Amino acid sequence: MTTTTDIATFPLLSFQQIHAALLERSELALLDVREEAPFAEAHPLFAANLPVGRIELEAYARIPRRDTTIVVYDDGEGLALPAARRLHRLGYSAVHLLDGGLQGWRDAGGEIFRDVNAPSKAFGELVESQRHTPSLSAPEVKALLDAKADVVVLDARRFDEYNTMSIPGGISVPGAELVLRVRALAPRPETRVIVNCAGRTRSIIGSQSLINAGIPNPVSALRNGTIGWTLAGQQLEHGKTQRFSDRPTDPPGSQNHAQAVASSREVANRARVGRTDLATLARWQEEVGRTTYRLDVRTPEEYAAGHLPGFSSAPGGQLVQETDHIAPVRGARIVLADDDGVRANMSASWLAQMGWDVYVLDGLQQTDFSASGNPPPQLPPTSPYESVTPQQLAQWLQDNASGNDNTVLLDFTSSANYVKQHIPGARFALRSQLAQALQQTPAATRYVLTCGSSLLAGYAAGDAQQLTDKPVFVLAGGTAAWIAAGLPLESGETALASPRIDRYQRPYEGTDNPVAAMQAYLDWEYGLVAQLATDGSHGFFVI
Structure with missing residues (x-):
């Protein structure tokens, strides 16, 4: 039941007000508090999924400023008001409800998107449409591999995704690593570099990263990724463990590394990425009314070995893919760090094109990476039990x-x-x-x-x-x-007191997805550019 107190505490914001805030790049967290599966079926472009049952676990990390303007909604399930109350109890002072919920957004003419990470996927399609990123079909790539042509296949996904299923002979090189590692992995300029992911986005962004950075090799995305490979009736490999870290790497100071640093900085400058230093960052952290995300875009292993105090681990390729999850406050400031001068610049170049106010932290010394391990999350106390x-x-x-x-x-x-x-x-x-x-x-x-x-x-x-x-x-x-304690376990769906809607079954993950679902996913991606034009709030540009 909604009370008078609730209405006073949680005022309504309309579609028109939220759309105007997005266009003005004001800070706003639009939170869909349903489980991930219903969220993936329908949501506004810049909505971030934060299920009501996980608010205590995730809110402080994902929405660090307590006076952030937050708008919560559901689709009539009765979750929005409990979520608003829970956020209010955690100290968030500017919590609102979306007027009419998701149906109110629809009724006001708001565009509805599907799937997860929709902003990044729509942006990837925009990049391909404007830059005409080169791609090869699955049969064309297989023919090159069968002929033992001079090609290298680089898989831009997380390692666990690569390990589940991969293109034969592919090497795991998560997206942010591509520009830094490619010259060592394909030292001959004649070698064709093929970048793949499971579907389209990370292969497009990865391929265009290499092209933007001016590597001399011919570069192509594997069109439609492992989905396209499967739809062509071709066999994937499973359980592979070939990683870029197992291969020789160009050391700092080498000619290849210097080229990667110079080219990535030039790309970032073209994208109008900002520059900052530790002293300025410290002042930003003291600002009232401004959110600053501090993110380390290196590998999780490097982060654990040593990172800047206060920075979170956000490997660059996944950061570009999952920006809505990592930084749900649209309009916030993002500061990126690395220790090589390449990965932060390349990641920032994409975030800037996606409309973010993004900066690269310059002038770092190895001694600045003084924290180690994975810091425990800041969590509110539980009730006594x-x-x-x-x-x-x-x-x-x-x-x-x-x-x-x-x-x-x-x-x-x-x-x-x-x-x-x-x-x-x-x-x-x-x-x-x-x-x-x-x-x-x-x-x-x-x-x-x-x-x-x-x-x-x-x-x-x-x-x-x-x-x-x-x-x-x-x-x-x-x-x-x-x-x-060595006590027994069982497996399977032995007793479900709730439906399995906490995780959206992605058509590009796993090895048992129906062909129809994979094709429908690709068809959806192809239509995203038109949806962006209809929505009109994205602020994307492509260099």
Whole structure:
């Protein structure tokens, strides 16, 4: 129920007001608080997905300034108001509701986009349409490989995606690494460089990065990526581990490295990327009313070995692909750092063309990278709850068989992790649908909540305590502690108390996607440029 207090605390913003703010590049976080699968079916271009059940885990990192203008919406599921209240409790002081929710956006004539990372994918299609990025079809690439032509295939995705499925002979070179590594991987200027991803965006951006940087080699994107390869009836490889880091690398000071530094800086300058230093950045951090994201675009391994204090890990290729997730505050300032002079400039060149106020941190010394490891996230406190050990839980679950006791175990991990392995008898549950999940469970003596570490379960415990008069416990250490204790596991969709809508099944991931879904995804991508023109709020340009 919406109260008078809610209306006063969470005023409405209309489609027209939000559209005007986007055009003015004012700071704004437009949050779709549904689960990822319904979000992927329909959302505004610059909406970021932050499911209501994960707000405590993600809000502080993704929306660092507490007075950011935030607009939350759902599509009639009743999630927007609870999300607004939760954000308000976390200290966010400028939370609004989208007038009419998603349907209100539609009714006002707002353009609706599908899939995830829609801004980056639409931008990639715009780049290809304006720069006519060279590409080769899957049969053309296969013919070159079969003929043992002078070609090298560079896979611009994350390593785990490459490891799942890859083009035969391909090497994992995530997007931000391409300009830095290509001269060592293809030292002969006659060697054709072919860049692939799973679909289109990262191969287009990766290929155009190499072209923009002026490498002498002929460059082509694999048209439609591994989807196109599969649709052509060609076989992918699985489990491959060839990485750029396994090959010789041009050291700093070498001619190849110097060329990469000079060319990437020139590309960034053409894209009107800003320059800053540590002293200026420190002043920016003190500003009121301005969000500054500080991102390290090197590999996760390099970040863990040593990074600038206060910077987050955001490998450049994925940053360009997933900007809406990493930086959901549209209109914010972004500062990028590396230790080589290449990766930050190339990543920034793309963000600038996507309408971001982006800067490269210059003048860094190796001693500036003084922090190490992966810093723990800043999280709000949980409500008080009682814990139970894995051994006590095992005894309670064993007692269930007697019929005199009934411990109901709810698992809040991702559905993919639940299917992979979970505690026998556990029921998969979404925190956003906890009330419905409790209605589906049999009468309980007590409830025990878990997830991988019990971090999310700890937040869910407060919700559960308000919904039941039965005792609620949290498994200490989560399912990881259960596994460490050597207790049994099971797998599969054994008991779903909530639907598996927490993860959108991407047509370009995995090895079991229907042909129709893959083709429909490509057809959707081809139409994105027209959608951008209809939407009119993007502010993209292409150098």
